[in-house]
Amino acid sequence: MEFLKDIHAFEKRSHTNILKYFENLVQSQWYSNDKLKELQENKLRLIIKHSYNNIPYYHNLFKRLDLSPNDIKGFDDLNKIPILTKSEIQENYKKLINKNFKKEDFIQNSTSGSTGEPLEFLMDREMISWQKAIQLRAFKWADYYPWDKFAYFWTFFPENDNNHGRIFDPVYDKYNLILRLSCFNLTDETLENYYNQIINFNPKILLAIPNPLYFFSKFLDKKGYKIENITSVITNAEMLLPFQRELIEEVFNCPVFDIYGAREVSLMIGECPEAHNKHYSMETAIMEIVKDGESVENNEEGELIVTNLTNYAMPFIRYRVGDVAKRKAELCKCGRGLEVIDSLKGRIDDYLITRNGRFIPGIFFPAVFAYHKINGIKQYQIIQKELEEIEILIVKTDKFKDSELIEFKNIIKKSLGDIRININFVDEIPSKSGKCRYTISELDLKLF
Ligand SMILES: [Zn+2]
Missing domain, CATH: 3.40.50.12780 (ANL, N-terminal domain)
Structure with a gap:
């Protein structure tokens, strides 16, 4: 082969x-x-x-x-x-x-x-x-083989959609086995577009992050859209809650395999x-x-x-x-x-909502830190206080640089639009029962 x-x-x-x-x-x-x-x-x-x-x-x-x-x-x-x-x-x-x-x-x-x-x-x-081998085995349990077509609904930044540095990606690309969809820009328009792309690409497997995928599933459910050919959905990177699994399995009409x-x-x-x-x-x-x-x-x-x-x-x-x-x-x-x-x-993330009605899953922030190599941050928490305002708590280390902070703010503004960002340096992040939720929305999410 x-x-x-x-x-x-x-x-x-x-x-x-x-x-x-x-x-x-x-x-x-x-x-x-x-x-x-x-x-x-x-x-x-x-x-x-x-x-x-x-x-x-x-x-x-x-x-x-x-x-x-x-x-x-x-x-x-x-x-x-x-x-x-x-x-x-x-x-x-x-x-x-x-x-x-x-x-x-x-x-x-x-x-x-x-x-x-x-x-x-x-x-x-x-x-x-x-x-990579243990990942492939967990994927195999979901009936995925490396030569299968899969859709990847993940933390892709728009400026660099094609290269996420994943190890077999160049080979997947050569054989047109991978469809990358960014989970950072969730509007009805992008989701409609993703639905069409999935139908055309016809993947066997969907790999996604629970929160954004649940959001997508609600959209498909609302529209009455069906995706027939996907045989397994693999979720990873956040905690999958039982009600999310239920809707995802219903909308995609296939089992979910949650991996950690x-x-x-x-x-x-x-x-x-x-x-x-x-x-x-x-x-x-x-x-x-x-x-x-x-x-x-x-x-x-x-x-x-x-x-x-x-x-x-x-x-x-x-x-x-x-x-x-x-x-x-x-x-x-x-x-x-x-x-x-x-x-x-594991982790549970809230959404952030922008003024023009886009939903940004909380996993956006760890992806920014990892992808844009922002150093010197020991711990952080993001809180959306109002539609126009987020607060970021940061525990910094001695490697922290102010220039990176400016870059960080710019990256956020690019995705969230013109939003007020208040950064507060703190000695520790308050946690509930030892567990830190690090993207918190104080908005009533049901209203959106
Ligand atoms: Zn078993």
């Missing part, structure tokens, strides 16, 4: 192993849970040893705690290592980098994060390969086709659920703490993702050995 030849050629050029790892993952999902746990503990011992020998931060930490790599043999020893927070990563950034890697071994990445705290990190090519990813730690949680249970990628990460510093029992909710088993450039061990999860005690009836996550509370 020509397409696969091109993908292989791409992999050779970029020194990645995505398809090989994907094939491994398709096998290992059926391993017994015990075998998967054994595999995790083997990988854990390797990354611990590596971190002690090559990562100054961990070497010093182990010395300080009087630990040797041999003291961490498995899951039960993990709590000997303290939890790693985003602030600690930002403060110890250089010390977390593999001192024996060369510059060309690193690829820089960033995540908008789940709690309004953007984070930059470095990865190696192994991690990229695993990351924490890219910085190679964690992917996808839904199996048999039971729509959420399985986590045990081959690439170890998940702990922790409350007040202690592991909780299964079926109990707690903070999500993840150890990345794939990144030798900048390993994160026991990293606090910032989301809340619950692990099921039982395995899934589908037969996969991968453990099941029962509930997952």
Whole structure:
């Protein structure tokens, strides 16, 4: 198949192993849970040893705690290592980098994060390969194959619609497999246009962000439009609420597969086709659920703490993702050995509304931070007070530059129109029950 030849050629050029790892993952999902746990503990011992020998931060930490790599043999020893927070990563950034890697071994990445705290990190090519491979497996559960046509309703900026830097994009483009639709400009006119584009393009899969997709679904429902040929909708990047899933499944007349990813730690949680249970990628990460510093029992909710088993450039061990999860005690009836996550509370975003009636999903802001590389912001929150006014709370770091702030304001004005932007620097963002909502609308959204 020509397409696969091109993908292989791409992999050779970029020194990645995505398809090989994907094939491994398709096998290992059926391993017994015990075998998967054994595999995790083997990988854990390797990354611990590596971190002690090559990562100054961990070497010093182990010395300080009087630990040797041999003291961490498995899951039960993990709590000997303290939890790693985003602030600690930002403060110890250089010390977390593999001192024996060369510059060309690193690829820089960033995540908008789940709690309004953007984070930059470095990865190696192994991690990229695993990351894309676990994504492909979660997509495969939704019956997606890399050569399938898909519509991508995502955070595309109008000035750069075609290149989002996603890894196989050049090959997808060559074979006309991808339709990109920006979710930043939601009006009846754009949605009508998107509907027509989807009908003409005739994709098999739709990949979208829950809030904007729900908005689109309401539009389709109101108009009585039907999209017949899409066989699965994949949602990602925000929390999908049950009423949203219900309407999306009705309007698109197909199942929704909700996935969750924490890219910085190679964690992917996808839904199996048999039971729509959420399985986590045990081959690439170890998940702990922790409350007040202690592991909780299964079926109990707690903070999500993840150890990345794939990144030798900048390993994160026991990293606090910032989301809340619950692990099921039982395995899934589908037969996969991968453990099941029962509930997952991630980000929820409000919309912002502009004076000329456009809806901007809250995910716009983390996308701006990541895409336009605005640095020096530790945490932020956006509040729409009135139609003409938004307030932005920022906790800055010492890397913060005023010139970037001006650029940031300009980007917002380009999308939101002539709106008053009040920026307030604060020491911390007020949170409700430990969880930060970071796009908040104080408008009565029902009126719009
Ligand atoms: Zn299952």
